[in-house]
Amino acid sequence: MRVGDLPQQIVFGLGLGAIYALVAIGYSLVYRTMGLLSFVQPQFVMLGSVFGYTGLVTLDLPLWLAAVPVGVATALVAVLIDQVGLRPIRRRGGAEIAMILATVAWGIVLVEIVRQSWAYGPSALNLRSTARPPFHLLGIEVRWDTVGSLATAGVLAAGLALFLRRTSSGRALRAVGESSRTASLMGIHVERTLALAAAISGFLGGVAGLLVGYLFSAGISTGTIGVKALAAAVIGGFGNVPGAVVGGLVLGIFDNVVAADVSATWRDAIVYGLIIVVLIVRVGGLVGRRVFSRV
């Protein structure tokens, strides 16, 4: 293990971590408000990369401008799935298993729709291969991509925090997250709030997907990054939104360091194993407070 290399790998990992953070917030938000483990969340990342292709390549928008329509488009899909696929199950009193399976099913549906209709194969969104050269900080190479990802994640996370604290819809989200029954007794429209939660998680996933497409490639395989982000949500405490941000950055660094200095081949296996270990050791995650949720 090259110790001198470590700060460099950490910096590389932060860019990836910002992306993980965005997706992880989505997972935790949905779990907090709906009590649902959503397997459709990683596919929002995939959708974001695909919509991103339309925005960046077909319409030739600059990256920061493309983020809004891409996020909104993905959010719309998220709401659609929630209302068409999940709400009826909630209405008939379906159990947790049914809901989780439904999200797995919808996730598969999204992947397959894109697989069949996406004519471009894996595509690069960032076609300008002569990007701005990286700058150096204290001898460590910092790429502008990393800065951009962190800035994006930072802005969105801060925006979400403000939203949750300052607006009535945001407060409604937190209320429903505590207890949906109490919230509805207080006059909060629960279904609409849940749809909002779906929309936000879709938006975040979509923007994350746009970044993935920009940095790496767009297409079906981008869902894997979304799946690994589940580890980030677990590390931060599943359901803990600020924890998800920390978890995302931690995972990004961990993932990158493992890939560079331990084994690139076993990188994904180790991340998945991490999920299991964290769950066994501490359900509340490594960051958040311990939440007892025994059977």
Added chain:
Amino acid sequence: MRKRLSYLGSVAVVVAIALVGASASQARSAADTIKIGSITILTGPSATIGLETARGAQFMVDYLNARGGVLGKKLELISADDANNPQLAVQAAAQLIQQDHVVAITGPTNSVGGIAIQSLQAQASVPAVAYQSGAEQLTATGSPWVFRSNTTLNHHFDALVEYLAKKKKVKRFAYIGWNLAAGQSSLAGVQYGVAHTKGTSLVYQTALPLTTQDFSGTISQARAANPDAVLIGAPMPFAGVLAKQIRQSGWKVTIGATGDFVTTDFGQFLGAAANGLIMTDTGHAACAEKRKTGKAFVTAWQKKFHRLPGSNELVGADAVGVVAAAIKKAGSTDGAKIQAAIRKLNYNGIRFAARWDAKGNLKHTPIPAVVWAANGTKLNALTCDIQPVVRAKK
């Protein structure tokens, strides 16, 4: 009563499905043609390769039929999709052999799929001429029923090393490849090439999973070893993403690869950044045109498609050509006789003249070198055989 009805109802559903399944066990094609089964990648991220190969194969069937067919009958190509998944290749082979009664199989593209179908082939005595399949394991199993239509990746990379050393004065090589069979073959070829070419050395090597998206760590390590050229031993999307990230990091090193892996969408993916990238390839229209059979084929192709055929299309065509020539030589459509015929065949093909050894490998075939140009839209042939004198051991 209700309960019994309900139970019966459910059973009825199942029986209905089973009956439909049994009845669907009909052969899928017309009678009285010689049926060849083609298995390749028709869907999924690597579909470009398979669709092109299948197109070439189908065109060859039409081309041969227009010239009288084989043994007085028309050939028929039944095309199946394995989506680059060996499990599906087995399924496709089972259907082609047991349901459609094909006399031979062309394909699959992936060597691992090729290995997977060998036991079915042996049980039914059906020979297969593989498409791209460059990994050595394909023929290492010892099955007498498999034949290559392309030389191994090992050979490709060995030749590439020699070529880059001679023509581009490359001394220090770095290799970043895939950790699957084909990648292992490629690495072995690079190592052999470096060992047998004076003044060259392999300064960095690594094997990564195909789904790797983020190469930044690997690129920085490779760069630290200061190579003159980076060889990519993996297909798309790996090859494209890696090449893109290399260029994005500002590194202007020479990049080499093989067309076995790198398909036409590589050019689209990289655009101008692809220019100057040198590859070995499985074939090239310009080289095929230098041969009599090749020229006739390419001319016919241009008439129909108004463009030159690509390497995968040529591969597909030649695989069918081998089968057809073997049937003619054997004078029969019996699988065992076709297999025996291929062993003794001197195939006058579109891309090259080919003969096989006892293991099903090709004895020397020319390897063209090509270069990307014009913003990734053109593949120009640099030379039609970069290793005219094959190193003894191969």
Added chain:
Amino acid sequence: MSRRTVTRGAIGLAALAGMYALAPAYDGTFFLSFMVDVLILGLAALGLQHMVGDAGVLNLGQAAFFGLGAYGGVWTLQHWHWTTLPAFGAAIVVALAGAVVMAPLLRLRGVYFAMASFAFGAMMFEVFGQAVSLTGGENGLFLIPPPKIFGHVLIGNRDSYLLVLSVGVVCYAAFALLMRSGYGLSLHAVRQSENGARASGVNVARMRFIALALGVVPPALAGVLYAQVHSIVQSTIFDFNQSVALITMVIVGGVASRWGAFAGALVAQYVAVYPQSIAQYRFLLYGGVVALLMIVLPGGIASVGRALAGARGALVRTRI
């Protein structure tokens, strides 16, 4: 014995006889090869049905146990030249090891086990693909010997079919008997009311672990059978899509029904194989059908009869 039991028993036996008769009737045809695969997958799905339907444990990584059994069995077949039955034993041991790893998570809420089982499946898929010396990596292992039982080597699809069918029948019968025993009654009580069962002295976590352990046995056997019938085994067989396919089979067949696992396997494989035009869309179909069933008919095929006969209980009965 009530009339209903006799009727059901008669129908069951007739169906079974019919299944055995398929072997000579369709010997050498693709349909029989297809049915062999259906039964192998149905066996893997049977274990999953027990976990999900009988014990309420949502395992999203069943393919991992399919793989563990396959690789475990194949190791003994290739390195120590064991025959099929001992290889089954080895496969079960390896699969149980996996179940033990997952055991601590059964104490937590269902959603966490679902997450962990998914992660386990994803992790094992990576292990299968990268641990080249053990599993052959993504190339897989080939030249696996055909099944050999009591000295008889079974080659050809008729013999394979009879073997797989017989293993399936034995497992099916075993689970049927188990569910009628004290264990089964405890599980049933837990499904009705978890707190009530606990109050009656049922150790819920231990019940769930037993269900998990029992549920990994059929896929382990299925793994060995797959490997020996096809003579190759590769990591791509044991990916998340395979877990999804198995879940689909269980849901489509009816999560509360044992024979539903096989019926679901028949439907899912049929879609995957026969209609050339649809085959590439099969995962779209799996996802769409499961999503639809979750809303409309969670009971699957097994509840179709009930639903058609107008029983309102069909929707609610299945309790998922």
